Amino acid sequence: MDRRIMADSRQRKGNARQPARASHGAATTPADWMAAEDNYVQVHVGERSHLLRQPMRQLEARLDPERFVRIHRSTLVNLQRVQELRPLPHGEYQVILRDRTTLKLSRGYRERLGLLLAQG
Numbered sequence: 739m740d741r742r743i744m745a746d747s748r749q750r751k752g753n754a755r756q757p758a759r760a761s762h763g764a765a766t767t768p769a770d771w772m773a774a775e776d777n778y779v780q781v782h783v784g785e786r787s788h789l790l791r792q793p794m795r796q797l798e799a800r801l802d803p804e805r806f807v808r809i810h811r812s813t814l815v816n817l818q819r820v821q822e823l824r825p826l827p828h829g830e831y832q833v834i835l836r837d838r839t840t841l842k843l844s845r846g847y848r849e850r851l852g853l854l855l856a857q858g
Contacts, residue, residue, distance in 0.1 A: 768805075770819045770835060772797070774812040784837070807851055809833055809843045817854055 773780045774794035781788045790797065798806070798814060806814050815833060822834040823843065831843040833851075843851060 768816055768818070770816055770837065771839065771841060772806075772814040782839075804854060804857075807847070807854055809841060809847050809851055811844065813841055815841060817851075817858055820851075820855060823851075823855075 779790045819835045821836045824832040829845040833841045
C-alpha cells in the first residue's frame, strides 16, 4: 500500500478538503476510492476524505494495479470495496461499493475491471 495515501492521523479536523501531508509511517486503512481534482487527488477512506497534492497519474503509477483500478478518467477504486456493477444506458455502468457509494464506470474501463473482479 502506498504510504502517501493516508493523511497524518493528526490532520486538522473540520476541513476535509485541506491538502494532506504524506504520512511516512505505514498506512493503517487502505483507501476506498480516489477522485482527481486538477493536480490533486481526493482520497476517500470510510467516511473521511483527504486531499493529496499529487496528480492522479503519478499516484496511480505507484499503486498496486491489481488492487486499485481506474474506472473513469478521474476515478480509481479499490477492488476490495466493489460490491456490484449495475448496467446503465450506452454501455456505461455504476460501480456500487460496500458502503453504498455509487461511482460511474466508463465503457473504456469496463473490460479491465471485469477481468480483475473475475480473478478476485
